[in-house]
Amino acid sequence: MKEFKNLSVRERILKTTKEQFYLKGYDSTSISDIIESASVSRAGFYGNFQSKEELGKEYLDLWKLEINQRFSRLTDSCSSPLQFTKLWYRFLILGIRKGESNGCPLSNFAASRNIQQNSWLKYQQDALNDWLDVMVRLIKRSEIEGTFCSEEKPESIARNFFLIYQGALAMWKIDGEIAHLKEGRQLTEYYLKNISICR
Structure with missing residues (x-):
């Protein structure tokens, strides 16, 4: 995706998290939401963060x-x-x-x-x-x-x-x-x- 061009998996996760948590809130945003919006795999997520x-x-x-x-x-x-x-x-x-x-x-x-x-x-x-x-x-x-x-x-x-x-x-x-x-x-x-x- 264009918005993630040249970003590492970790950077994509953080960029998405910053937007989702800010707009929707922590409790209303799931790890699955982050994974989908950041276009990363579940393994990619847990390779960078152990938990929500x-x-x-x-x-x-x-x-x-x-x-x-x-x-x-x-x-x-x-x-x-x-x-x-x-x-x-x-x-x-x-x-x-x-x-x-x-x-x-x-x-x-x-x-x-x-x-x-x-x-x-x-x-x-x-x-x-x-x-x-x-x-x-x-x-x-x-x-x-x-x-x-x-x-x-x-x-x-x-x-x-x-x-x-x-x-x-x-x-x-x-x-x-x-x-x-x-x-x-x-x-x-x-x-x-x-x-x-x-x-």
Whole structure:
């Protein structure tokens, strides 16, 4: 298949897994689905991954790295959390309108699992903490440069950013209204301006 040209069996499996788990969820995607969509043999699959659980962990690692890189590139180009908020939501809304985004890969994955049986909680927490750390670095740099000042701890600000972001995404997933994401941006901007003590 053209989309798999020059890809190894492992790369084909991972490419397919990234798409299927993201769009359908972990529990709704079977190994047979992956094998069929990746056009590989069952032996080829098990020659690279011992189980679906191992594949799930690889999937989280892939997204963890990709989102971390996206976050880092964007925060590095921003002078303040407020500027980052505007750009982040702009790219998010654009991706949804173009049909390229189905929400947050981490929250989608977590929502598709029974939390009582979710053996990936630590992996999910590690991914979230990595993304929070990127935001914290931006906040601390902004405080040093004087573009943002607050008496709240950077860790608390970063967590509140993600709470609003995930809430807006959840509302969009419920009824498909992009307006929730615009409201999420506005709420975040209001929050950041409200806690700012820079004058």
